[in-house]
Amino acid sequence: MAETILLIGTRKGLVVARSRDDRRSWSLDDLAFANLEVYSVGVDARRDPVRLFAGAGSGHWGPKLSYSDDLGRSWVEPTAAPIAFPSGSDTALVRVWQIQPAPAAQPDVVYAGVEPHALFRSDDGGVSFSLVQGLWTHPHRKEWVPGNGGACLHTVVPHPTDPGRMWVALSAGGVYRTDDGGATWTASNRGIQSYWLPEDQRFPEFGQCVHRLSLNPDRPERLFAQNHFGVYRSVNSGDSWEAIESGLPHNFGFPILVHPRQPDTVFAFPLKSDGERMPSDGRCRVYRTRDAGASWHPLAGGLPDDPYYGAVLRDAMCADSSESTGLYFGTRLGEVYATRDDGESWSLVARHLPDVMSIRAAVVP
Numbered sequence: 532m533a534e535t536i537l538l539i540g541t542r543k544g545l546v547v548a549r550s551r552d553d554r555r556s557w558s559l560d561d562l563a564f565a566n567l568e569v570y571s572v573g574v575d576a577r578r579d580p581v582r583l584f585a586g587a588g589s590g591h592w593g594p595k596l597s598y599s600d601d602l603g604r605s606w607v608e609p610t611a612a613p614i615a616f617p618s619g620s621d622t623a624l625v626r627v628w629q630i631q632p633a634p635a636a637q638p639d640v641v642y643a644g645v646e647p648h649a650l651f652r653s654d655d656g657g658v659s660f661s662l663v664q665g666l667w668t669h670p671h672r673k674e675w676v677p678g679n680g681g682a683c684l685h686t687v688v689p690h691p692t693d694p695g696r697m698w699v700a701l702s703a704g705g706v707y708r709t710d711d712g713g714a715t716w717t718a719s720n721r722g723i724q725s726y727w728l729p730e731d732q733r734f735p736e737f738g739q740c741v742h743r744l745s746l747n748p749d750r751p752e753r754l755f756a757q758n759h760f761g762v763y764r765s766v767n768s769g770d771s772w773e774a775i776e777s778g779l780p781h782n783f784g785f786p787i788l789v790h791p792r793q794p795d796t797v798f799a800f801p802l803k804s805d806g807e808r809m810p811s812d813g814r815c816r817v818y819r820t821r822d823a824g825a826s827w828h829p830l831a832g833g834l835p836d837d838p839y840y841g842a843v844l845r846d847a848m849c850a851d852s853s854e855s856t857g858l859y860f861g862t863r864l865g866e867v868y869a870t871r872d873d874g875e876s877w878s879l880v881a882r883h884l885p886d887v888m889s890i891r892a893a894v895v896p
Contacts, residue, residue, distance in 0.1 A: 533894050535851060536602055537859060537880065538583060539867055540569030540889035545585050547603040548880055554857050554871055557880045563606065573630030574893040576852060577638050581893050584657060586627030594626050598657055602895065614643055614651050614660045622647060631687040637694055644684035648675050648701050663713045671718065671737050678702030678740050685845060691748035698769060703740035708769050719769030726760045742785045743845045747794035755797050757787035759805060764824045775824025780811035786848035792856055795823045798874065800843040800860065808842045815839040819874050833877035844888055851892035861887030
């Protein structure tokens, strides 16, 4: 039977959870990268063996990107930093926010989104990276400002079949798309509000604080976005966006996840507001739409029903590649939940962990 591996990046290190019984029970490895913040984890399932990534760092030692080719039992920590700004740029890497392998047609390409706002590309499977100059030299860059979490490029969404097309999301810069492999980039935010601006300026070309993007590979022209106040859908590759908030208790939150096998099914974890980052009515609830955002419904089976105040961060919700898709989320209270039935019922993978920052799943023979 296949083994499912769950990478759980936390505020104080990396936990690897493993299941050999179709995700019915889990064992947890000892904490790796102890006392380092693991803001990003990644899985490159194109390789044999599967390659895992962990973007860890501390305020004292700075960031580092490590990889594992033995399913997390050991980690390679390069002696030279694989991600670094060119000498003379007068810029230093603060944090690795996203590690995203390209589609299978580009088997050695891996992208990294970092702070400050920048995108890096690897052509050797994630061993070394170079700065994507087209985005770094974009004329808007000097006007991008840090979101509350920092000046981060936190989401990278490659097109599943077109190697020239990709979307990135920046806080607080908005959504940008390239159609030529990163040489040039276009702001793709039409229809997305910036609620903190004066009413006659609420739809700027760029500067929105997007929290997460997601798409299904069978419908790559349709994207979903969770913003700082606002849940949106685009049906034209980001040329324009429309709000899809009917049925959600609030439109603030961080993650949004499209089901990898059901293009109309999307999951979110709404929070009250940026000032009250806790679930509505103090209840732990995932919300699901099965009609691409026309309506939303809460999912509570197996989740805590007592007063609950934990949040789910932007990179702490994911799906695996199993035919019976598993979905996962981790909370700032150190709990990780999993479902094998599209959210109808949830089970506890782990609890009492440090603050969960990021999650990725791998299914291996």
